[in-house]
Amino acid sequence: MSEPWINQICDQVKQAAFEQRTVQIAGNHTKVPLENGFEEVSLTQNVSATGIVDYEPSELVVTVKAGTLLADLKAELAQHKQMLGFEPPEYGGSTIGGTYACALTGPSRPFRGVLRDFVLGAKIIDGRGQPLAFGGKMIKNVAGYDVSRMLAGSKGSMAVITELSLKVLPLVEEVTYCKAIPESDAIVLMNKMAGTTLPLSGCAYYEGLFYYRVFGEHPKQTDVTACTNDIWLTLNPFKPKLQAHQKLWRVDTEGPAPSIPNTLAVGMCGQRRWVVSEDAPAEYSTLWQSYFSPRHNDTSPIANIKAGLKNVFDPSNVFKTL
Amino acid sequence: MNVIQELKKSLPSGSVISDKEQCTPYECDGLSAYRQTPLAVVLPHNIDQIITILAICKRFNTPVITRGSGTGLAGGALPLANGIVLGLSKMNKIISIDPLARTAVLQPGVRNISVTQAVEAYGLYYAPDPSSQVACSIGGNVAENSGGVHCLKYGLTVHNVLSITMVNMAGDIIKLDEKDDGVDLLALLNGSEGLLGIIVEVKVKLLPKPDTAQLVMAGFSSVSACADAVTSVLEQGIIPAGLEMMDKFSIMAAEEYAKVGYPLDAEALLLCEVDGSFDQVKVDTQRISTILEQAGATSLRVSQNEAERVALWQGRKNAFPAVGRFSPDYYCMDGTIPRKRLAFVLQEIEKLSIKYQLQVANVFHAGDGNLHPLILYDANVPGQLHQTEKFGAEILKLCLDVGGTITGEHGVGVEKLDSMCHQFATPELEIFHGIKNVFDSTGLMNPGKAIPTLHRCAEVGQMHVHNNQLPFPELERF
Ligand SMILES: Cc1cc2nc3c(=O)[nH]c(=O)nc-3n(C[C@H](O)[C@H](O)[C@H](O)COP(=O)(O)OP(=O)(O)OC[C@H]3O[C@@H](n4cnc5c(N)ncnc54)[C@H](O)[C@@H]3O)c2cc1C
Ligand SMILES: Cc1cc2nc3c(=O)[nH]c(=O)nc-3n(C[C@H](O)[C@H](O)[C@H](O)COP(=O)(O)OP(=O)(O)OC[C@H]3O[C@@H](n4cnc5c(N)ncnc54)[C@H](O)[C@@H]3O)c2cc1C
Numbered sequence: 001m002s003e004p005w006i007n008q009i010c011d012q013v014k015q016a017a018f019e020q021r022t023v024q025i026a027g028n029h030t031k032v033p034l035e036n037g038f039e040e041v042s043l044t045q046n047v048s049a050t051g052i053v054d055y056e057p058s059e060l061v062v063t064v065k066a067g068t069l070l071a072d073l074k075a076e077l078a079q080h081k082q083m084l085g086f087e088p089p090e091y092g093g094s095t096i097g098g099t100y101a102c103a104l105t106g107p108s109r110p111f112r113g114v115l116r117d118f119v120l121g122a123k124i125i126d127g128r129g130q131p132l133a134f135g136g137k138m139i140k141n142v143a144g145y146d147v148s149r150m151l152a153g154s155k156g157s158m159a160v161i162t163e164l165s166l167k168v169l170p171l172v173e174e175v176t177y178c179k180a181i182p183e184s185d186a187i188v189l190m191n192k193m194a195g196t197t198l199p200l201s202g203c204a205y206y207e208g209l210f211y212y213r214v215f216g217e218h219p220k221q222t223d224v225t226a227c228t229n230d231i232w233l234t235l236n237p238f239k240p241k242l243q244a245h246q247k248l249w250r251v252d253t254e255g256p257a258p259s260i261p262n263t264l265a266v267g268m269c270g271q272r273r274w275v276v277s278e279d280a281p282a283e284y285s286t287l288w289q290s291y292f293s294p295r296h297n298d299t300s301p302i303a304n305i306k307a308g309l310k311n312v313f314d315p316s317n318v319f320k321t322l
Numbered sequence: 323m324n325v326i327q328e329l330k331k332s333l334p335s336g337s338v339i340s341d342k343e344q345c346t347p348y349e350c351d352g353l354s355a356y357r358q359t360p361l362a363v364v365l366p367h368n369i370d371q372i373i374t375i376l377a378i379c380k381r382f383n384t385p386v387i388t389r390g391s392g393t394g395l396a397g398g399a400l401p402l403a404n405g406i407v408l409g410l411s412k413m414n415k416i417i418s419i420d421p422l423a424r425t426a427v428l429q430p431g432v433r434n435i436s437v438t439q440a441v442e443a444y445g446l447y448y449a450p451d452p453s454s455q456v457a458c459s460i461g462g463n464v465a466e467n468s469g470g471v472h473c474l475k476y477g478l479t480v481h482n483v484l485s486i487t488m489v490n491m492a493g494d495i496i497k498l499d500e501k502d503d504g505v506d507l508l509a510l511l512n513g514s515e516g517l518l519g520i521i522v523e524v525k526v527k528l529l530p531k532p533d534t535a536q537l538v539m540a541g542f543s544s545v546s547a548c549a550d551a552v553t554s555v556l557e558q559g560i561i562p563a564g565l566e567m568m569d570k571f572s573i574m575a576a577e578e579y580a581k582v583g584y585p586l587d588a589e590a591l592l593l594c595e596v597d598g599s600f601d602q603v604k605v606d607t608q609r610i611s612t613i614l615e616q617a618g619a620t621s622l623r624v625s626q627n628e629a630e631r632v633a634l635w636q637g638r639k640n641a642f643p644a645v646g647r648f649s650p651d652y653y654c655m656d657g658t659i660p661r662k663r664l665a666f667v668l669q670e671i672e673k674l675s676i677k678y679q680l681q682v683a684n685v686f687h688a689g690d691g692n693l694h695p696l697i698l699y700d701a702n703v704p705g706q707l708h709q710t711e712k713f714g715a716e717i718l719k720l721c722l723d724v725g726g727t728i729t730g731e732h733g734v735g736v737e738k739l740d741s742m743c744h745q746f747a748t749p750e751l752e753i754f755h756g757i758k759n760v761f762d763s764t765g766l767m768n769p770g771k772a773i774p775t776l777h778r779c780a781e782v783g784q785m786h787v788h789n790n791q792l793p794f795p796e797l798e799r800f
Contacts, residue, residue, distance in 0.1 A: 058553040059660055060561075081559055103506070116506050117481045130749050138658040139690040140478065140730035142467045142513045143738070143745055144773065145757050149480070149509035158505065170559030191422045195445065197533045197599045217601035252501040256422045284501040298502075301494040306504060308760030312753060 002131050005048035009041060009160055014129035017316040024320050025156035027067065027098025030091035038320065041160055043067030043097055050095075053163060054137070057082055061120060061137050063165040066097025077168055085169040086115040089237035097161045103153035106236040107202035107213070110194060110255070110269045112169070115152055122148035123163035127314025137165045150309075157321055158313040172215040174201055176231060177224040179210055184259050186210035187270040191256045194269050204235055205266040238274055240264055249275045252284040325382035325406070326362050332374050339363040348407045351392040351399040352454075353737055355653075355707060360387065360401030365409045369522050373493040375408060376520075380491055385766050388516040390431065390462030393454040395654060396735025398466065398515050398771055405769075408520065410461055416440050417523070424528040425484060430461025430521050437526065446528040449476035452731070453639070461521045467513030469731040471564045474689035475597075478731070480512035482527045488519035491764050495522075510757070515733050516768040518761040535563060535597035536607045537631045540619035541588030545569065546665035548590035551617035552688045553661060555594060558613055560606055564595040565689030566638055569668070572645060572685045576637035579644035584637050585621045592619075592688065593638055595631075641685040642696065649681070649698035653710045657721035658730035661691045670720050671695055678713040680706075692730035693721070719744060734772045742772075743779035751776060 002010070016023045016039065024038035043049045049067035057080040064073055070088060073096055077083055087106030088099045100122075105114045121135030135141060135148035148165075151158060181189070183205050190203040193212065202213035211231050214221070242248055251260060255270040260281050265274040274288075275281045298306060310321065323331075330338045339345055340362040350357045361384065366372045379386050385405030392399050401407050414431035421444040426437055434455040437448040451470035452458055458468070464486060469478040476482070485499040486508060496519070498508045511518060542548035548567055555562065568576065568584075568591045577584040584591060592614070596606040607624060614622060625631035637644075646652050659667050668684060675682045683696040695717055699710040718728045718741045728734075728741040746754075754773045758765075 056660070056662065058557040059662065060556060061660075113477065113481055114500065116509050117477065126753070132750050132753065133747075134750065136727050137660065137725060138727050138730065140469055140473065140658050140687075140692045141727040142478075142731060142733050143727050143729050143742060144734070144750070145518075145754055146467070146480070146509050146513050147753065147757075150506050152506050152509070153503065154505045170561065172559075188422070191424070195421065195424055195530050197530050199599060199602065217605050218599060219601065254423055256420075284499075286503070298504075301490065301492075301496045302498070302502070302507070305496075305507065305760055309505060309757065312756035312760060 010129040016318045027095035028093045030094045066161045070094045081171045082168045083171045085112045116149040118167045121165035124159040126159045127318040174215045176213045178227045179224045190269045248288040250286045251282045325384045351394040353397040356397045358401045360407045363407045390459030393458045395732040396737040398735035427525045432460045466733045485525040487523035490519045515772040532597035537625040538594045539623045540592045540614040541585035541621035542590045545590045549664035563597040566593045567688035569684040572683045575644040576641045580637040582637045645683040650700045653697045655695045656732040658692045659726035663724040739774040740782045742774045
């Protein structure tokens with residue numbers, strides 16, 4: 001039988017479906033302020049929705065309730081010399097459920113992978129108010145469609161995430177080096193370095209400097225300066241000071257693609273560019289101020305698939321459509 | 323006109339095989355216990371031809387069973403009598419390689435090993451390495467989300483694919499990219515077993531070839547000591563590139579076959595490989611040796627050079643055929659369990675082996691808890707195949723009972739449909755059917771595979787009761 005807090009949310013969702021109302025799922029509101037007019041399905045207002053369910057460091061797996069604060073989860077893992085491999089950005093009070101729903105990954109992405117790569121299983125409540133479980137706690141599991149990885153990035157539009165099982169990694173010591181070179185040279189260099197066995201866990205270009213982060217045993221680095229790891233907190237999450245009229249875009253691109261005019265920062269072997277521009281600077285551009293509005297327009301077959309899946313998980317449109 | 327005539331008319335000559343005898347090589351995949359001759363085998367050269375084939379099949383309501391290299395071990399590519407096999411072996415070109423971006427774009431029929439061979443000159447390789455890598459196709463790897471010896475450290479196929487181009491039954495060409503926003507359709511396609519779309523192009527991530535690799539081999543006087551040693555290595559913060567375990571029977575069989583110097587007095591053998599930069603490998607090898615000694619290894623050997631490392635792997639890599647020499651047939655199971663339950667599960671398998679009077683060998687990926695018990699049997703002895711299958715199903719049940727899963731890397735196919743009824747409850751299965759319907763409302767893509775019907779689960783008596791709400795409450799129950 002499900003725990004009372006799960007039953008409560010199930011009932012709330014069923015009631016909303018019955019009354020044909022839309023609800024907004026919320027972690028800890030570290031995103032855009034809640035829009036008025038929506039009833040909230042809150043994960044953090046209920047203490048039962050937070051906490052670690054199961055954690056066996058030697059299995060490299062943690063199972064955690066979705067309302068758990070990222071900071072609490074990271075602290076618990078660190079006590080066992082482990083970490084979240086996807087280096088999620090911390091907005092001050094983000095929950096693991098909200099982080100998963102947004103599917104955002106930090107600078108280690110080209111080296112360790114994206115958020116969903118670390119997802120092993122998820123428990124959810126769908127738009128019918130049914131508790132469902134997909135995946136599991138196994139590092140290898142190919143039974144059934146991979147719903148738990150698929151829902152990463154669903155941003156509260158398909159189901160309430162109540163519990164996640166994640167693969168964790170050993171905590172590593174990291175050091176950062178930097179040097180001054182032109183941006184276009186830095187983009188090529190990041191990619192060249194990523195093709196070697198240097199144990200990289202981050203690389204970026206910011207304010208005229210090329211930064212890279214290395215972990216574990218590695219050869220002595222020459223022609224560079226050792227600097228603090230703080231730069232990665234400046235870039236993740238990236239919150240530059242902008243003029244009121246300026247628009248900030250996040251561009252996901254091929255790593256070695258050429259420079260884009262008005263770039264403020266380059267990360268992840270060139271795969272991530274932060275650009276100030278009036279219009280979308282490239283194909284995979286996200287207007288960062290309105291992260292929760294739809295991004296690049298999906299072409300029709302993909303839009304149809306997404307609409308179809310929304311209907312499978314949430315036939316009564318209880319959850320806010322993106 | 324019938325579907326075969328229409329296909330022949332619309333495609334270049336030689337693309338359609340309808341002669342019964344010539345269809346025979348396609349009547350099964352790696353799970354040869356199940357066979358079925360298809361209506362025809364169609365071998366397209368390009369995406370346009372695939373679209374033509376699908377349009378014709380749709381018109382004639384003919385099921386389409388996509389096939390890569392047919393090495394699948396769960397009957398995923400098993401034909402249907404009224405369906406065609408869509409073989410992708412002719413679409414086997416490497417479309418492009420970008421060494422600086424460390425990516426390659428591949429047609430679906432490219433063999434797994436060919437990718438690494440093609441990019442070796444740039445100091446790169448493709449990490450997922452199923453044991454079948456010399457034969458299996460990239461399309462098949464994506465459809466099965468295949469793993470290999472290295473997946474504890476380097477992940478499964480899903481972790482190494484950057485984009486997929488697929489064709490749906492309506493003939494739309496759909497590109498799914500890791501950069502896409504919203505729900506992760508790219509992840510969903512990995513492991514979809516040919517039910518959601520035909521994968522026609524795959525862009526993969528390439529990794530730098532490690533400077534070096536070193537293998538530590540340790541013998542243990544009990545399976546549980548060996549399993550505990552695995553736990554210790556991972557607890558100490560080391561993620562080996564490979565962490566494989568063999569039981570006594572497998573050690574003996576492999577040594578007799580490959581003569582590599584495995585310790586015959588050991589009850590269990592651990593092969594632990596680390597790779598990376600020279601500095602890191604040196605440090606890790608030293609730490610692992612110490613950990614294994616402390617865990618009570620009765621013998622310890624560290625490979626001193628590349629030739630020795632490769633030689634020591636030969637026993638493990640040939641373990642299946644080596645064990646196979648002791649019996650006319652064997653059945654390879656695939657389930658995953660939490661590592662901490664290894665010793666218990668192996669003991670239980672031993673008990674089942676006595677119950678069924680069938681010998682079992684255990685060679686497996688200890689690092690990720692993925693077991694491959696090999697059940698030895700003789701198909702010529704009446705009833706033995708059936709007993710073997712029952713034994714296999716009990717092993718999978720055991721995996722579930724300890725919190726594991728019925729398949730770690732081989733997929734469900736037709737083989738594990740009934741076990742899916744153990745693992746998933748009705749509402750989850752309904753969601754799976756819903757997903758299938760979104761991608762393929764005709765139901766013509768690989769029907770009857772991977773996801774059991776609710777009816778089937780009810781028949782095998784495995785229907786779960788969820789939240790005390792009986793599905794089909796109107797039906798009488800016994
Ligand atoms: C301008 C802007 C920039 C941002 N930049 C970043 C960034 O760089 N990196 C980053 O990680 N995040 C960013 N965010 C998003 C957000 O701050 C974080 O992702 C955070 O992790 C969300 O966590 P939360 O618990 O506060 O969730 P909330 O802010 O409460 O919710 C976030 C989203 O997730 C959904 N959600 C939350 N919990 C659940 C659940 N349990 N089940 C289902 N859906 C759920 C919500 O419906 C909502 O769509 C940005 C947001 C904005 C507006
Ligand atoms: C000796 C041996 C060792 C093995 N070792 C491993 C191992 O270590 N790890 C592992 O994971 N597996 C292993 N396997 C299983 C098998 O090799 C893999 O599952 C492999 O990925 C199958 O690839 P294939 O091209 O042969 O696919 P097939 O057998 O032809 O097809 C497999 C499934 O994928 C579908 N499919 C194939 N191509 C496409 C496509 N382009 N689009 C859509 N659907 C498609 C088929 O319909 C079918 O359902 C092994 C098999 C053998 C025989």
